[in-house]
Amino acid sequence: MPLSRRTSLDIPAIVSPMTLFDLPDADTLYAALLARDPSYEGRAWVGVSSTGVFCRFTCPARKPKQENCLWFDNLGACLEAGFRPCKRCQPLKAATDAEPVIEELLAALNERPDHRWCEADVTAMGYDRGTVRRAFKRHFGMSFLELARLERLRRGFEVLSEGGTVLEAGLEAGFSSPSAFRARVGALLGMAPSTLSLDPLLSIDWIDTPLGPMIAVADTHRLHLLEFMDRKALPTELKKLAAGAKGRLGFGRTQVHDQTAQELTEYFDGKRARFTVPLAYHGSGFYGQVWDALCAIPAGETRSYGTLAREIGRPSATRAVAQANGANQIGILIPCHRVIGADGALTGYGGGLWRKQRLLEIEAGYARAAKAESALQP
Template sequence: MTLFALPDPDTLYDAMRARDASYEGRAWVGVTSTGIFCRLTCAARKPKRENCRWFDSLGACLEAGFRPCKHCRPLDPAMAAEPVIGTLLDALAARPDHVWREADLIAMGLDRGTVRRAFKRHFGMSFLDLARLDRLRRGFETLGEGGTVLEAGLDAGFSSPSAFRARVGRLLGLAPSDFAQEPRLTVDWIDTPLGPMIAVADDRALHLLEFMDRKALPTELKALAKGAKGMLGFGHTQIHDLLARELGAYFDGTGAAFTVPLCYHGSGFSHRVWDALRRIPAGETRSYGELAREIGQPSATRAVARANGANQIAILVPCHRVIGADGTLTGYGGGLWRKQRLIETEAGYARAARSERLPQP
């Protein structure tokens, strides 16, 4: 975690170009064209503005799928401050296919509590979480590129295809062997500063966007697979590409408008609620009662709440903008901490909108 609030992307880009050392340990840049992340003081050639994503922690960089730069070595300060971090990152690099467990830490003579605290302090996740995320991502990347389940399992460091099938099956509610080779609906992995998301789309519209750890995700994917008559598979479409660009702009603070076409799966009433959610400006919130009144059914507060919870296109259909009547945060499938972060992110858009409406001197 960090107490440093990132400034706007333009300020960060200027700081990177100037190699401003005041941002050391407080901000990092991920370069989408190379897949690496750097310190702002990195001496390498500066990336284009549109290829930059900004992060406030090392863990956020890694969760978003970026690898550390070999030139500026952004992990070095953490390893210097906590020698156990360097020891374990070296061990992870030396054994990328190993399935790490707490027993391995004990065998290395390391204290589990010390390891957990050190990694939580600098990465926001445990070492075992970091190792699992890295292995699973490699498998998804292989499948997305058209690789076989066997190739994906090996790339992900699993001992056998069946072990990989079991892990993905627990995560998604489906085994990779259940996915079609020529799918009607395509599943892709999209990284965000709030963690990886699963996006399901065809060539015309987005059908699902959920955080990987949402409990309802397996059920939602099974329903989509049934609706597509089993024709659900890995890969990406132009819709995924557009979604990734617009999510990047959203989290960078450069744009809260989404043009990705959406395909709803729900009742007509739910469609009306989701459309109403999309009309809430970024930076504003509504209560369930207010939303019910906006769709012309003031007595349907509970039904509105159910439709809100059934939304399976996170962020673009902004169910996170609905709060309790007393102003408190209410339940959110992606976790209340994410809801808080999304509302905080959108507060910047609200401030910008207000400043534009102020009369100019």
């Protein structure tokens, strides 16, 4: 089943004392989930890709399949990845218990989901704005107003993904007009709405994945960009594409978007280790050489920058290879996540190190399957 086109805002994750890399491996976490191990309370959460919700390990609901589980060490990362809190185990309850103001404001948000919240509303309810901001930032990595805007935009994007018009999406999201909704979307993309073409040469659309929503830009023949919505470089990359298309960058969906969504679905389902989507490179010939080398790395294997430089016949170009890796704007399909440090440590990744680790875990499954298949052959 193709991935939907739901999206979320760019919300920073909470910095917790325990990082994702302090958590055990996925098998250990899944065993703890099945056992409803209370020792993980407040330390780890599970996001379920098949339902779109995240839960405590002690959740009484029926446990998901392991392949549908994503592991998080803080609430902010769960929300950033596009998951909604489970209604049964209420993973936000610890935060609301610790800070009564959070519970009261979340209840007010649920009672008035279409209201356009502002700081004056918070003050009118008798709360100190600074106290509210610090409380929400402490537990969720976002302010209450950011959370309220996220919920409004999420409803609007769901309408768009179901084929609704901009007017319908704007009204559902609680905006006063379609232009206000477009303006907010434009702000997310880092571009003024007036710069978006109604007759685009390059079309922007959203593709949701188990690791969070991605922005995809394509023409009718090739994919030009595929980035996670929260990548900081995304606005700059979109502006460069718009300049290259002489302003003809706008919303739309092509067959390339459909193919990309379908192949990503198969990739996350464990059914596709290589992609066939036609790609458009935006970089020098050297950068293209590096990106081709990245695509040649089998799923389940990794390379260091130095090794990659030697493989393309440029052993002294380690730094340049690293720059080309960082300049890649087609995530997952050009697998820059397969490059790690010479010491085996995970290095920087524009989509976030937690995503890089999860992608490598997924691809380790492909490697195990290939090894098992090879062992069966005469």
